[in-house]
Amino acid sequence: MLNIIFGDHAGVVTNPAVYFKNTYEDEWITDELSRKMIQAVDRSTVISERVIDSPVLGAITPKELSGGVKTLILINNCPD
Numbered sequence: 001m002l003n004i005i006f007g008d009h010a011g012v013v014t015n016p017a018v019y020f021k022n023t024y025e026d027e028w029i030t031d032e033l034s035r036k037m038i039q040a041v042d043r044s045t046v047i048s049e050r051v052i053d054s055p056v057l058g059a060i061t062p063k064e065l066s067g068g069v070k071t072l073i074l075i076n077n078c079p080d
Contacts, residue, residue: 013074020070021063026050028077029062037076041069 005012013019026049028034035046042065044054054060065073 016071016074017067020074023078024062024070024073025077028073031076033076034073037069037072038065041072042066 008014029038029046029049029052038044038046038052042052042054044052044060044065046052047059050061052060052062052065054064057064
């Protein structure tokens with residue numbers, strides 16, 4: 001079932017990009033599942049906790065990942 005909610009709703013992340021920027025921890029990026037998701041979704045390779053090699057953008061930080069992969073990483077690390 002699809003529920004559409006207008007306005008604020010307690011306990012719901014409405015902007016995953018901002019939530020990721022303010023919440024993520026370096027070790028989330030080097031986790032094996034995160035590496036696989038980043039490779040599959042963004043076609044980028046994790047070099048270290050703060051450096052990701054993107055074929056389009058070159059060296060980027062985790063904050064510059066796509067919204068989709070940020071959301072997947074959040075789901076994996078913040079299940080509540």
